[in-house]
Amino acid sequence: MPQNTKSDLLRYGNAGGYLPLKKILAGFYPESSGDQLFVANGSLQILDLIANHYLDPGDTVLVESPTYDRALKIFRRAGLEVTGIGLEEDGIDLEELNRVLDKQDPEILYSITDFQNPTGITTSKEKRKQIAELAERPGFEVIEDSPYRRLRYEGDDLPTVRSFNPEAVFQISSLSKLVCPGIRIGWLVGSREVTDQLAEYAEDTYISPNQLSQGIVQWLLKDGWLDQRVEKLKELYRPRLRATLDSLERYFPESHWVEAEGGFFVGLWLPDPGKGEEFYRLVEKREVVFSSPDGFFPEKGGEGFVRLPFPALRTTELEEGIKRMAEVWHEI
Numbered sequence: 001m002p003q004n005t006k007s008d009l010l011r012y013g014n015a016g017g018y019l020p021l022k023k024i025l026a027g028f029y030p031e032s033s034g035d036q037l038f039v040a041n042g043s044l045q046i047l048d049l050i051a052n053h054y055l056d057p058g059d060t061v062l063v064e065s066p067t068y069d070r071a072l073k074i075f076r077r078a079g080l081e082v083t084g085i086g087l088e089e090d091g092i093d094l095e096e097l098n099r100v101l102d103k104q105d106p107e108i109l110y111s112i113t114d115f116q117n118p119t120g121i122t123t124s125k126e127k128r129k130q131i132a133e134l135a136e137r138p139g140f141e142v143i144e145d146s147p148y149r150r151l152r153y154e155g156d157d158l159p160t161v162r163s164f165n166p167e168a169v170f171q172i173s174s175l176s177k178l179v180c181p182g183i184r185i186g187w188l189v190g191s192r193e194v195t196d197q198l199a200e201y202a203e204d205t206y207i208s209p210n211q212l213s214q215g216i217v218q219w220l221l222k223d224g225w226l227d228q229r230v231e232k233l234k235e236l237y238r239p240r241l242r243a244t245l246d247s248l249e250r251y252f253p254e255s256h257w258v259e260a261e262g263g264f265f266v267g268l269w270l271p272d273p274g275k276g277e278e279f280y281r282l283v284e285k286r287e288v289v290f291s292s293p294d295g296f297f298p299e300k301g302g303e304g305f306v307r308l309p310f311p312a313l314r315t316t317e318l319e320e321g322i323k324r325m326a327e328v329w330h331e332i
């Protein structure tokens, strides 16, 4: 590390992020300049700033149903109105989205387009294009949340929604799944207007994001370290996703699940949602534990949904867990 940066890292820093790190992250977005990037202590902090400062209480945010439970909590706590839009195999239900846009005047759509949390669904290229076109509506913007984007184990990358409309779509991302969550580094790439506003809110709230973390990561990320790290993670997680999908095929042939191609999750819908409660209760007794499905759904619809997070378990543990789930299901 150069001599002068050592002491820089012990001081308060730039509200929008440590400049040497921003320079590296900006390299991921050749179409954007460094000042279109805003770095914070994790991407959730950026969502929180957007919800509490960029938007006003009473504004409407559209989300996929189901969606990331913490994002829902952040939006609600900020006093935003949340409207859920159904999710199909290839992404958000555009007909429903258009119907809602005809009737309401929402401010923002929050969408997780790659390997969605909690379903594993990836939005198709055609839908990405159409979402980007919708962002042309005056006063309507799109947040594309992509923490899992680089963790693709099968198939080819799709262009981001933002790539079709960089002025009206903000993309947020994170190192939590690529380096480690404890480092707390996330960023937004968007219009200069948004990044400047966020930096102002950040300065008034916490002065600057964690300088030490940013310095460590800047040092780690030079010389292509991240590419090697991502390749290793893919090698580790690919068989775990495969084991999850194969076990579902074997033990839950009558159920519906998502053929995820990357990320951390596979969403499973039990054939009889009415028996979901009993299933969660009994399966926990067999030491198979899930997040409560209700948290992912802005309105109703969580009955019988199961989010299967596969990266932290070995293939044999995943097979055993799904086998136990199937035993419980057949008992019921």
Ligand SMILES: Cc1ncc(COP(=O)(O)O)c(C=O)c1O
Pocket: 041, 042, 043, 044, 045, 068, 112, 117, 145, 147, 173, 174, 175, 176, 181, 185, 186
């Ligand atoms: C969709 C999504 N966004 C954001 C996050 C959290 O990001 P960070 O750790 O950067 O705050 C997660 C973590 O689970 C996530 O699934």
